[in-house]
Amino acid sequence: MIQLVGLILLARLLTPVDFGLVAMVTAIIGVTSVLSDFGLSLAIMRETDLEPRIRDALFYINTALAVVTAGCVWAAAPLIATFYGEPRLEEVTRWLAAFVCISGLAPQFRAELARTHKFTALAIVDPIAQGAALAAACVAAVRGAGYWAVVIQQGVAAVVLVLALMSLSRYVPRSWPTFRGVKEHVSLGATSLGLDVTNYLAVYAAPAAIGQALGAAAVGLYQRAFQLVAFPLVQLAGPLTRVVVPILAHVEDGPKLVAAAKRVQLALAYAVLPFLVLIIVGGSDLVEVMFGADWRASGRLAQILAVGGIFQIFGYVNYWLFTRKGRLGLMWSLEASVWVPITLLYFVFSTSGAIWIAALYATSLVLNWLVSTSIGLRKLGLPAMEFLRPSLLRLAFLAPVVGAGVGVSEVLARSGWNAIWTLVAASGSSLLVVGLLVALPAFRVELREFFGVFAKLRKSAG
Incomplete structure (x- = not known):
């Protein structure tokens, strides 16, 4: 309901161009959410019993991937602006890169809640994050922020979501980084990654093609x-x-x-x-x-x-x-x-x-x-x-x-x-x-x- 209300409110406050500018960037960089997860959250969810050492190792891998993918997005900002012929997209891309890094931490905490069947906690994190993000976006839109309201919405959602997941899962990695015993999980994750990337490109190549043309x-x-x-x-x-x-x-x-x-x-x-x-x-x-x-x-x-x-x-x-x-x-x-x-x-x-x-x-x-x-x-x-x-x-x-x-x-x-x-x-x-x-x-x-x-x-x- 929060997202439905958000679609209606922001459509009344902003223009198709405002949404289009941000969508042109997310059509390209949104795949980073898949890359930083690497399918490891799915590998965790299907485990009925997971050693803390392996769980911590997968968390460290996800964190490293989130940082690396965010860095790649930051560096690619000029290329994305050139691809569309739209200079405003360079600054938008760099801000979204920071949010990519933050949101890249979420999958492991979410998977831990799912693995332990804490479905009530899972049910409340998204409304909390989306509600806070919508409020921030509406305030920004009313104050004339234009397409930056959509950027703010994504940033607030990422920050609040990660904080809520950390709080509710109560998961804190306690082991030193190690790669022993994670081969099977990484292998399944890599397969899931290939599937997710293929699906992502099929979905978001469409707005990218429309934006360029x-x-x-x-x-x-x-x-x-x-x-x-x-x-x-x-x-x-x-x-x-x-x-x-x-x-x-x-x-x-x-x-x-x-x-x-x-x-x-x-x-x-x-x-x-x-x-x-x-x-x-x-x-x-x-x-x-x-x-x-x-x-x-x-x-x-x-x-x-x-x-x-x-x-x-x-x-x-x-x-x-x-x-x-x-x-x-x-x-x-x-x-x-x-x-x-x-x-x-x-x-x-x-x-x-x-x-x-x-x-x-x-x-x-x-x-x-x-x-x-x-x-x-x-x-x-x-x-x-x-x-x-x-x-x-x-x-x-x-x-x-x-x-x-x-x-x-x-x-x-x-x-x-x-x-x-x-x-x-x-x-x-x-x-x-x-x-x-x-x-x-x-x-x-x-x-x-x-x-x-x-x-x-x-x-x-x-």
Whole structure:
């Protein structure tokens, strides 16, 4: 909720150019968050019992990587400004380099909380950091700071997050630096790093290509659409990863693992899909109502990206299963076969407009889901159809819901209806179709299973 309010408030206080300038830098340097983590936090989360000596060694490695990557960002500031032809980006990059160093300390503390199942602590650190950062950014924006408000937001978030994680995890390294016994963890981390870097480039090469070809305003519009779609994905799928990975480590292979993974996939799908459907149905009207008329052009981009987001939700369970099996290398090779050519195509089609870039990104998510499910799960010895069949069924349920809403929205928009009333009418049409779908036995079974998952959680908590 804090991030959603932040998206709305700052969109009213700042311009697409303000957001675009910072996004142009983060599109390039954001990969440092992946490099400084080196996948070691994932290696820690999947460990049920970890020696303090090895845990400390991994912390020292992460700290050294954070310092080195921040130094590289600082040195690259002139090159980034030259790449975009925008001199203002040099100073922005150097400030963001300092925040890269600070935020690079966070993954190990976060992983320690996840490994020890301190999920309540994990749940409160992000609201604390994001709330403080939003307050600081809004004050700066009101005082006329422009794009520096976005920089301040990132800096405050990094500082407060690390301090909160340190306080709640109560982890302090006590061993002298040593590399004995860390080979297995570093090896898994390196594989995870390759996967994360590939995914990062696939995501952030898009705004980089748009920024170089079309400028800061176009990047700002694209990033706002991307953030709107990513909001439900990141806020639910991200925390779930920190919960699911440690829990699946305790589930034995075979039918029990498949059943547990399918329950998580079901819960995630029905928790997130309503948000994505709203974005697809609302489109430009939703964007205008939330952010103002200046951002209306982001609506069509958000619709396209949200279609891809549906398949991303379906595929999240694959990532968790590859992690559980320790086969991230296989997943990396499968995803690279999709992401690498798509990433290159961003720069080929960037001058054709941001719509093309959004379409390429959505296509990559569809292909990624198909490859990782149909090929990857079989290579893990898991029944691919057990996961593919329910996803196809959910697509069949989604099609009429989305079709009705988009159809009504397009007709009313061409008739000159106000954005708010168009959004209300289109959303109502989709809800009406959902009501009709309840008559289908298969849909009722899905809903019962969805609410059953949360009933079991409440019973376990009790």
